[in-house]
Amino acid sequence: MSSTLSNLKKCCIMAMVTFLIPCLSYSQKLVSVNTETNALVFTVNENNELNTLYFGDKLKNSSEYELIAKHYKQGTDYSEIYNSIYTPAGSKNLLEPAINITHTDGNTSLSLEYINAETNEVEPNVHLTKIVLQDKVYDLEVDLFFKAYYKEDVIETWTEIHNNEKGGIRLHKFASVNLYLYGDNDFWLTHYSGDWAQEMRPEETRLSHGIKVLDSKLGTRANLFQPSVFMVSIGKPATDNEGTVLMGGLEWSGNFRNEFEVDPLNNLRILSGINNYASDFELKKGEAFTTPKFWFSLSRTGKGDASRNIHNWARNYKVLDGKGTRLTLLNNWEATYFDFNEKKLKKLIEDADKLGVDLFLLDDGWFGNNYPRNADNAGLGDWEVNQKKLPNGIGTLVKTAEKNNVKFGIWIEPEMVNPDSDLYHEHPEWVIKQPMREEHYFRNQLVLDLSNPDVQDFIFNVVDGLFTENPNLAYIKWDCNSVIYNAHSDYLKDDEQSELYIKYVQGLYNVLERIREKYPKVPMMLCSGGGGRVDYGAMEYFTEFWPSDNTDPLERVFMQWEYSYFYPSSAIAAHVTDWGNQSIKFKTDVAMMGKMGFDIVVDELPKDELEFCQRAIKNYNELENVIWQGDLYKLKNPWKNELASLMYVGQDKKKAIVFNYLVNYRYEKGSHSPIKLKGLNPASIYEVEEINVFPGHEPIINKEHYSGDFLMKIGVNPKVSSGHPSVVLRLKEVSN
Numbered sequence: 038m039s040s041t042l043s044n045l046k047k048c049c050i051m052a053m054v055t056f057l058i059p060c061l062s063y064s065q066k067l068v069s070v071n072t073e074t075n076a077l078v079f080t081v082n083e084n085n086e087l088n089t090l091y092f093g094d095k096l097k098n099s100s101e102y103e104l105i106a107k108h109y110k111q112g113t114d115y116s117e118i119y120n121s122i123y124t125p126a127g128s129k130n131l132l133e134p135a136i137n138i139t140h141t142d143g144n145t146s147l148s149l150e151y152i153n154a155e156t157n158e159v160e161p162n163v164h165l166t167k168i169v170l171q172d173k174v175y176d177l178e179v180d181l182f183f184k185a186y187y188k189e190d191v192i193e194t195w196t197e198i199h200n201n202e203k204g205g206i207r208l209h210k211f212a213s214v215n216l217y218l219y220g221d222n223d224f225w226l227t228h229y230s231g232d233w234a235q236e237m238r239p240e241e242t243r244l245s246h247g248i249k250v251l252d253s254k255l256g257t258r259a260n261l262f263q264p265s266v267f268m269v270s271i272g273k274p275a276t277d278n279e280g281t282v283l284m285g286g287l288e289w290s291g292n293f294r295n296e297f298e299v300d301p302l303n304n305l306r307i308l309s310g311i312n313n314y315a316s317d318f319e320l321k322k323g324e325a326f327t328t329p330k331f332w333f334s335l336s337r338t339g340k341g342d343a344s345r346n347i348h349n350w351a352r353n354y355k356v357l358d359g360k361g362t363r364l365t366l367l368n369n370w371e372a373t374y375f376d377f378n379e380k381k382l383k384k385l386i387e388d389a390d391k392l393g394v395d396l397f398l399l400d401d402g403w404f405g406n407n408y409p410r411n412a413d414n415a416g417l418g419d420w421e422v423n424q425k426k427l428p429n430g431i432g433t434l435v436k437t438a439e440k441n442n443v444k445f446g447i448w449i450e451p452e453m454v455n456p457d458s459d460l461y462h463e464h465p466e467w468v469i470k471q472p473m474r475e476e477h478y479f480r481n482q483l484v485l486d487l488s489n490p491d492v493q494d495f496i497f498n499v500v501d502g503l504f505t506e507n508p509n510l511a512y513i514k515w516d517c518n519s520v521i522y523n524a525h526s527d528y529l530k531d532d533e534q535s536e537l538y539i540k541y542v543q544g545l546y547n548v549l550e551r552i553r554e555k556y557p558k559v560p561m562m563l564c565s566g567g568g569g570r571v572d573y574g575a576m577e578y579f580t581e582f583w584p585s586d587n588t589d590p591l592e593r594v595f596m597q598w599e600y601s602y603f604y605p606s607s608a609i610a611a612h613v614t615d616w617g618n619q620s621i622k623f624k625t626d627v628a629m630m631g632k633m634g635f636d637i638v639v640d641e642l643p644k645d646e647l648e649f650c651q652r653a654i655k656n657y658n659e660l661e662n663v664i665w666q667g668d669l670y671k672l673k674n675p676w677k678n679e680l681a682s683l684m685y686v687g688q689d690k691k692k693a694i695v696f697n698y699l700v701n702y703r704y705e706k707g708s709h710s711p712i713k714l715k716g717l718n719p720a721s722i723y724e725v726e727e728i729n730v731f732p733g734h735e736p737i738i739n740k741e742h743y744s745g746d747f748l749m750k751i752g753v754n755p756k757v758s759s760g761h762p763s764v765v766l767r768l769k770e771v772s773n
């Protein structure tokens with residue numbers, strides 16, 4: 038790189054984050070994207086190609102960026118584009134490309150030249166940099182976008198490919214991002230594996246030369262085996278409090294592909310985008326293809342700061358109604374499964390009121406008549422109320438809910454169909470399947486073809502119909518249990534078949550867009566047989582997601598720990614259920630660190646347990662703003678300690694809540710020393726009190742006063758032990 042840069046003696050264009058400077062006196066052409074802490078700086082080489090110069094801590098004096106290159110003594114970059122901002126395939130490229138196409142004339146080479154860059158303020162705090170690249174020979178333009186969220190230190194990036202050629206072109210690969218991190222072959226990747234009930238299992242591995250690929254080919258329930266979110270530490274594995282770490286993820290609810298390539302110069306190239314597996318895309322003359330966005334955030338002070346930035350960004354800009362309130366709920370799934378009737382449900386609705394939650398959520402099993410939904414093998418697709426179970430329809434349940442001062446929500450899985458359904462027989466052409474192949478089922482079901490506008494209308498009408506018939510419907514749980522097998526669309530033409538995976542997701546977003554136009558704020562939970570689908574593309578339409586069907590609270594401590602690096606707690610649904618052998622207190626305390634709900638038979642709770650839950654819900658209501666909108670600090674990592682400890686501090690630092698859970702049940706395990714708290718006001722005096730105390734028990738800490746200084750330097754011991762496996766502390770500022 039240094040040789041390339043030292044040759045640069047041309048007029049410069051430097052696009053800083055807040056303004057466009059057409060020409061500066063620097064010898065290098067630089068384009069930079071700035072957030073409060075970081076700068077991502079690109080430089081134009083002598084061939085007029087745009088390469089990454091730097092990504093890291095912002096320099097005080099921006100004129101010094103041009104001095105960076107001469108301090109690097111890298112090996113030889115034969116192509117001069119190892120660090121390309123967007124690596125084109127087929128010309129001189131030697132590494133993994135970001136874009137690979139076939140031109141109208143059948144030529145497969147691409148070479149991208151820098152044309153210009155411009156940065157504009159989109160709204161206060163948000164600046165959009167557009168960088169235009171153009172093929173040197175063909176009429177193909179590639180526009181790169183970098184949207185910088187200044188205060189949050191988050192950048193979103195995506196690409197638009199414009200076909201200005203004389204005819205159609207074929208896209209074979211079209212990444213959303215092509216990052217280049219300098220780092221002497223010292224990169225630590227944290228990624229996540231999963232399966233049903235085992236979501237978000239972290240693995241940290243030192244990257245070696247070559248390419249590590251993380252991808253999904255599952256189509257719909259795309260995150261079943263792994264999500265697209267990841268972390269890369271540079272220099273050493275970052276902890277919650279120290280180290281340089283980049284977090285990122287693709288905003289796309291379908292097949293993705295993340296590639297991590299340590300190149301011959303020992304630097305890391307990160308490519309992320311729609312998985313190009315079986316996904317060639319035809320771009321007609323005059324058309325543009327927009328990739329999904331990729332978000333990322335860099336912290337030099339550990340994972341904690343990165344995740345707090347991401348939470349702020351998510352609440353301010355991404356998650357639907359991210360700053361808004363959420364509804365606590367009672368769900369009937371584990372209480373009844375498919376076995377319910379009107380009487381049973383009405384009783385449960387009354388129980389929701391007794392418990393003190395905001396909403397009753399009717400889960401799967403309420404629909405289908407010719408093929409009643411009494412198990413998971415029939416009825417999907419037939420969204421009319423099952424007359425036998427609910428002869429008076431949903432309306433009467435909504436009314437009962439109203440009478441009992443709770444809201445009413447309902448489960449749907451509108452993208453899917455059971456072969457045993459009217460829909461399947463009426464519209465076999467709406468089903469994704471290969472005409473010549475045997476059907477292959479996932480949870481006894483198949484996926485509807487959302488590339489087909491008729492199917493999109495059908496799904497929109499399922500939702501719209503529910504709201505039209507039940508205007509007071511207050512919540513939707515949107516499930517998606519099946520992957521796509523035998524990817525083939527009856528609607529798409531033969532030469533468009535490879536576009537199905539992409540057009541499916543575009544179709545899904547179309548539907549969600551229409552729903553949100555008409556019902557902008559109704560809370561919706563994104564579910565996918567547990568956590569099989571969550572990303573910031575989808576979360577623009579959803580208020581929360583279901584992380585896993587595994588609600589064993591011990592498992593959830595670990596799972597929610599990981600999810601909460603990437604998503605704010607208000608979006609992470611956590612329910613108290615029968616899973617796990619722990620006490621109702623432990624279960625409730627764990628649910629309380631997310632968006633709390635219950636899925637139990639309230640009627641069967643012993644008196645003291647009911648009383649405990651009722652009190653815990655009141656405590657939650659009092660502290661919900663701290664949990665949903667506060668700053669999350671991770672204090673004790675459950676993977677490395679005998680307990681997990683984490684806290685939320687309200688934005689004004691007047692209230693905080695500390696959750697502590699025993700995760701090792703061997704002899705004498707627990708908290709033997711004080712745990713240092715974080716994020717408090719050192720000068721303030723806080724009253725510390727154990728809350729969620731089980732009836733008949735004494736609080737471990739009862740309204741003791743400490744300064745924020747003491748709590749952060751010495752800490753407090755929650756006295757977690759096998760006798761007290763979970764302890765929740767509330768902090769209230771009493772003076773400052």
Ligand code: GLA
Nearest residue numbers: 370400401564565566567586
């Ligand atoms: C999926 C969901 C569950 C429940 C069932 C209903 O498995 O993850 O929460 O809604 O479907 O069939």
